[in-house]
Structure formats: C-alpha cells, structure tokens
Amino acid sequence: MTMNNEDFADNHFVRTIIEDDLKNGVHKNIATRFPPEPNGYLHVGHAKSICLNFGLAKIFNGTCNLRFDDTNPEKESEEYVRAIEEDVHWMGFEWNGNVRFASDYFQQLFDYAVELIHAGKAFVCDLTADQVRDYRGSLKEPGKESPYRNRSVEENLDLFNRMKAGEFEDGSKTLRLKIDMASGNLNLRDPVIYRIRRAHHHRTGDTWCIYPMYDYTHAISDAIENITHSICTLEFEDHRPLYDWVIDNISIASRPHQYEFSRLELLYTITSKRKLNQLVQQGHVHGWDDPRMPTISGMRRRGYTPEGLRLFAKRIGVSKSENIIDMSVLEGAVREELENSAPRMMAVLNPLKITLINFEEGKTQARTAPFHPNHPEFGERELPIAKEILIDPEYFTLKPPKGWKRLTLGGEVRLRHSYVIKCEEIVEDRYGNIIELKCSIDHDTLSANPEGRKVKGVIHWVALEHAVPVQVRLYERLFTEPRPDVIRGEEGEYRDFTEFLNPESLREITAYAEPIASTLEAETHYQFERLGYFVTDRYEHQKNTPVFNRTVSLRDTWSK
Numbered sequence: 167m168t169m170n171n172e173d174f175a176d177n178h179f180v181r182t183i184i185e186d187d188l189k190n191g192v193h194k195n196i197a198t199r200f201p202p203e204p205n206g207y208l209h210v211g212h213a214k215s216i217c218l219n220f221g222l223a224k225i226f227n228g229t230c231n232l233r234f235d236d237t238n239p240e241k242e243s244e245e246y247v248r249a250i251e252e253d254v255h256w257m258g259f260e261w262n263g264n265v266r267f268a269s270d271y272f273q274q275l276f277d278y279a280v281e282l283i284h285a286g287k288a289f290v291c292d293l294t295a296d297q298v299r300d301y302r303g304s305l306k307e308p309g310k311e312s313p314y315r316n317r318s319v320e321e322n323l324d325l326f327n328r329m330k331a332g333e334f335e336d337g338s339k340t341l342r343l344k345i346d347m348a349s350g351n352l353n354l355r356d357p358v359i360y361r362i363r364r365a366h367h368h369r370t371g372d373t374w375c376i377y378p379m380y381d382y383t384h385a386i387s388d389a390i391e392n393i394t395h396s397i398c399t400l401e402f403e404d405h406r407p408l409y410d411w412v413i414d415n416i417s418i419a420s421r422p423h424q425y426e427f428s429r430l431e432l433l434y435t436i437t438s439k440r441k442l443n444q445l446v447q448q449g450h451v452h453g454w455d456d457p458r459m460p461t462i463s464g465m466r467r468r469g470y471t472p473e474g475l476r477l478f479a480k481r482i483g484v485s486k487s488e489n490i491i492d493m494s495v496l497e498g499a500v501r502e503e504l505e506n507s508a509p510r511m512m513a514v515l516n517p518l519k520i521t522l523i524n525f526e527e528g529k530t531q532a533r534t535a536p537f538h539p540n541h542p543e544f545g546e547r548e549l550p551i552a553k554e555i556l557i558d559p560e561y562f563t564l565k566p567p568k569g570w571k572r573l574t575l576g577g578e579v580r581l582r583h584s585y586v587i588k589c590e591e592i593v594e595d596r597y598g599n600i601i602e603l604k605c606s607i608d609h610d611t612l613s614a615n616p617e618g619r620k621v622k623g624v625i626h627w628v629a630l631e632h633a634v635p636v637q638v639r640l641y642e643r644l645f646t647e648p649r650p651d652v653i654r655g656e657e658g659e660y661r662d663f664t665e666f667l668n669p670e671s672l673r674e675i676t677a678y679a680e681p682i683a684s685t686l687e688a689e690t691h692y693q694f695e696r697l698g699y700f701v702t703d704r705y706e707h708q709k710n711t712p713v714f715n716r717t718v719s720l721r722d723t724w725s726k
C-alpha cells in the first residue's frame with residue numbers, strides 16, 4: 167500500500183509546528199508514537215490518532231512507535247495487545263522497530279523515582295486515597311500539604327524500597343512528587359506517581375507490586391524513546407505542565423513536547439473503550455468485532471477499508487475545536503473509496519419471480535458482463551439467463567407514478583446486461599399479492615435498442631436456476647440517539663446509554679446472487695448493484711455457504 171502526503175489531513179497546526187521545527191533546526195528527525203492502553207479494542211477515535219501519528223511520521227520521513235501504555239494490570243490483557251497490533255497493521259502502518267511497552271521501562275521508571283527522592287522532589291505519603299483527595303483542595307481553594315511531605319530523603323528511600331519489596335498493604339502508601347499544593351493546576355498538587363497494587367501484570371507477572379501512574383510513565387516513556395512530538399487528546403492539556411515538570415526534573419537529555427488535539431466524537435455511536443466493553447460484556451453485540459461496533463475490527467468486518475478510514479481521517483482534520491462528526495461523513499468516505507475499488511454484481515434481496523414466457527424451457531444462455539463500468543481492467547464474468555429470473559418487487563408497480571421507468575403491466579424495461587422484457591401478465595395469490603410476473607423478451611435487443619421505441623428503465627435480476635442463495639446481514643445504526651451517552655434523566659442524572667440501543671440494528675435475510683458469489687474468499691468487497699456495498703464475512707463466509715455483510719448503502723440514508 168503506498169501512501170502520499172496528500173493522503174493525510176493537510177496544514178493542520180501540528181503539521182505546521184513540525185515543519186517549523188525542522189526548518190529551524192529544532193529537530194533533525196521527528197519521532198511520534200501511538201500509545202494505546204491494552205484495555206480494549208481500538209475504535210474509530212483511535213483510527214484518527216493512528217492516521218495522525220503514523221501519518222506525520224510518513225509525511226516527514228520520521229518514525230512512529232507503537233507503545234502499549236500498560237500500567238493498569240487489572241484491565242489489560244494479551245488479547246487486547248494482539249488485536250491492537252493487528253488493527254494498526256491493517257490500517258496500513260508499520261511501527262518503528264519492535265512493539266514497545268511502558269512495562270519495559272518499569273525498572274527505569276523506578277530508578278528515576280529514586281533519583282527524584284534523592285533530589286528531595288518526591289516523598290512517600292501515608293494518606294489514604296480519600297485523604298489525598300480531601301487535601302487536594304479545589305479549583306477555588308489551594309490544597310493542604312501532606313503531613314508526610316517533609317520526611318527525610320533517607321526515610322523516603324527506605325520506605326519506597328520497602329513498598330517495592332511488598333512490605334505494605336495495597337493502597338497504604340504512595341509515592342508523590344513534591345511540587346506545589348497551592349498551584350492553580352490541580353495536576354501539580356503533589357501528584358501521586360506510584361501506588362501499591364498486588365495485581366498480576368500481563369507481561370511482568372508478579373515482579374512488581376508497585377505500579378507507576380499514567381502521567382509520570384507517559385512523560386518518561388516518551389523521553390526514553392526520544393519522541394519529539396507527543397500528540398494526545400485535549401483532556402491532557404492540563405497535564406502538560408506535569409509532563410514537562412517530570413522531564414525537567416530527571417536526568418534525561420531528550421526533550422519531547424506534548425501537543426493536544428480534539429478527540430473525535432462520532433454521532434449515533436460511542437467512542438470509549440469502557441463503554442464498548444460494556445456492550446460486549448452485556449451481550450448487546452456479538453463481540454468487539456461485531457460489524458455494528460465502531461471498533462477498527464468491527465468496521466473491518468463490516469467491510470470498511472483502510473483506505474476509506476484514512477480518507478475519513480483526512481476529511482475530519484486535526485484541530486483543537488470540537489470534532490463531533492456525523493456518521494454520514496464516515497459512510498461517505500467509505501462509499502467513495504469503494505466506488506472505484508469494488509467490482510459489481512447483481513443480487514436480489516427480496517425476490518419476485520418472473521417467467522420469461524418466450525424463453526426456451528431448460529435452456530441457459532450466458533453472456534459476459536464487465537465487473538465495473540469504468541474499470542475494464544477488473545475483467546468480466548459470465549452472466550447466465552434462463553426461463554425463470556428474480557427481481558426486486560420494488561421494480562414493479564401496477565399503478566406507475568408519473569415518470570416511472572421500471573416495470574408495469576404492459577410496460578417494457580431492460581434487464582441489466584441483457585434483453586428488453588415486457589410484462590404481459592401478473593399472477594396473484596388468493597390475497598391479491600403479486601407472486602409472479604409473466605414477461606416476454608424481445609429477442610432482438612441483446613446488444614441493440616428495441617426497434618421503433620425507447621426503453622429507458624434498467625432493472626437488476628438474477629437467473630433463478632443459477633442464483634446462489636447467500637446469507638445477508640443488513641446493519642442499521644447501533645443507537646437511536648445521536649449522543650446516547652450524554653442523555654440525562656429527570657433528576658439530571660446520566661441515563662445508561664444501553665437504553666438507546668436500536669433494536670433493529672441487525673436484520674438477517676437470504677438473498678440471491680449471481681453465480682460468482684459462490685467463488686469468493688472471505689473479506690471480498692462487492693457492490694450489489696443499486697443495493698450497496700457488501701463484503702463476505704471475515705469469519706463465517708464460506709464458498710459454499712456465502713455470508714455477506716452490508717457495508718454501506720449506495721446513497722446516504724442517514725441525513726433526513
């Protein structure tokens with residue numbers, strides 16, 4: 167997969183900053199990183215961050231590290247690590263060297279903490295978590311200093327080593343930085359950088375019973391990896407002074423800088439691993455990679471392509487202002503990319519039988535048709551026709567409105583890539599439902615216009631005898647509300663977002679497709695003409711029992 171600079175959001179502020187840094191010699195090379203916590207699968211918001219971080223590395227010939235920020239052992243797992251690696255690769259990006267883990271730096275992080283204690287800049291505190299919170303003050307009031315703040319260096323070193331050695335109960339002591347309890351920035355009020363937690367870590371096992379906190383870990387990990395531009399979402403803006411403080415107060419030469427952009431919020435879905443996990447755990451969806459999920463693996467299974475997701479990321483841009491995006495923007499990008507990359511075939515989702523009365527019984531005629539009207543290089547397939555064919559009932563009406571171009575009793579229409587037919591008769595069941603049409607074909611219209619009249623309409627069809635029954639999954643939006651996680655009840659409390667799940671988000675039907683449908687590998691994209699883009703299911707599709715997921719319809723059905 168080749169990518170060009172134009173494939174990424176242009177002229178955003180981070181890009182400009184990097185350009186200036188390179189021009190002014192602040193950096194010779196740039197290094198970014200993508201730092202997920204392995205506590206769930208990546209979602210569309212992460213896709214934005216991946217395109218930004220890996221994209222900048224591509225644009226400026228720099229490097230981007232993949233680093234797992236694994237400092238919360240209880241919530242993290244190997245399964246998530248593997249899924250995240252796979253997602254990043256699938257998005258089309260290569261990380262620099264080996265995958266990295268914050269846990270690889272546990273010893274270094276510990277050593278820097280010891281250094282801070284030696285310098286009188288960190289102390290062991292015996293306050294409980296609740297007390298730490300009480301002492302912290304508020305935006306209006308300064309905090310109170312911990313009574314343990316003035317312990318001697320020796321005592322702090324001794325206690326910290328004993329914390330590490332497992333002599334104290336979980337939660338009974340913390341290591342805190344000594345910064346400023348009166349700071350206007352709450353993050354600088356002697357933040358906790360280590361806590362005692364006897365938890366099994368997915369990589370370090372039971373080696374450690376103390377774990378470093380995010381802000382401390384993140385700053386030092388960036389510095390260790392010589393990251394130049396550390397890009398994160400806006401909620402970390404107030405943490406930047408702490409990030410800088412940590413780097414300025416340890417003996418490390420590297421000087422990474424943090425820049426913040428606004429996180430993507432996508433309407434009619436949710437972008438939080440914790441909430442997505444809830445959907446999985448409570449069984450509202452069939453796993454993290456359910457095609458209704460906004461996870462990268464779910465979108466992949468739905469048939470979104472890496473190219474489509476990258477186009478989306480480019481379109482939504484990078485800035486500090488709100489990034490609330492309608493689903494139609496995502497679908498538009500996916501659709502636009504598939505338009506020229508997916509071959510086409512015909513399929514009928516909801517069949518109505520037509521008998522071609524003047525077509526020879528038992529005969530099959532085949533004709534080749536191109537897979538794509540604008541891409542002859544996609545090749546051609548054989549399209550069989552026989553006496554009985556299927557069409558969508560929407561192509562027929564007894565009472566045609568003005569300008570109707572499809573089929574009606576006594577009217578003519580062209581079968582796509584085939585003959586012009588005329589409806590001679592309808593067959594109804596005893597309730598008056600039309601169950602079959604009897605039509606005649608004009609034998610002279612295979613590659614020619616009909617004699618002496620114009621037939622404008624073209625309809626899609628498949629030959630009954632040659633049609634492949636395929637399981638089709640039709641997806642609708644997962645939620646009935648644009649922002650399901652911020653809806654408040656009468657008392658002003660947040661309502662549970664699962665109240666707003668769309669009960670009709672998945673419908674499974676049997677459809678009938680061209681013979682080619684029984685020859686496809688999993689994860690093959692096709693346009694079913696007029697119906698939308700579909701993909702063979704990554705896991706459940708087999709050649710003899712095809713399963714297609716609807717990726718996106720051909721037109722935007724979202725905006726009302």
Ligand code: ATP
Pocket residue numbers: 200201202203204210211212214215397398399428429430431437438439440
């Ligand atoms: P979540 O709340 O879903 O767990 P997170 O920010 O805690 O999200 P991380 O695994 O820490 O998830 O995120 C890795 C990177 O992806 C971070 O740099 C983060 O800023 C970025 N990121 C996460 N969510 C979004 C989003 N919605 N839009 C853009 N970037 C995001």
Ligand code: MG
Pocket residue numbers: 203
């Ligand atoms: Mg998180």
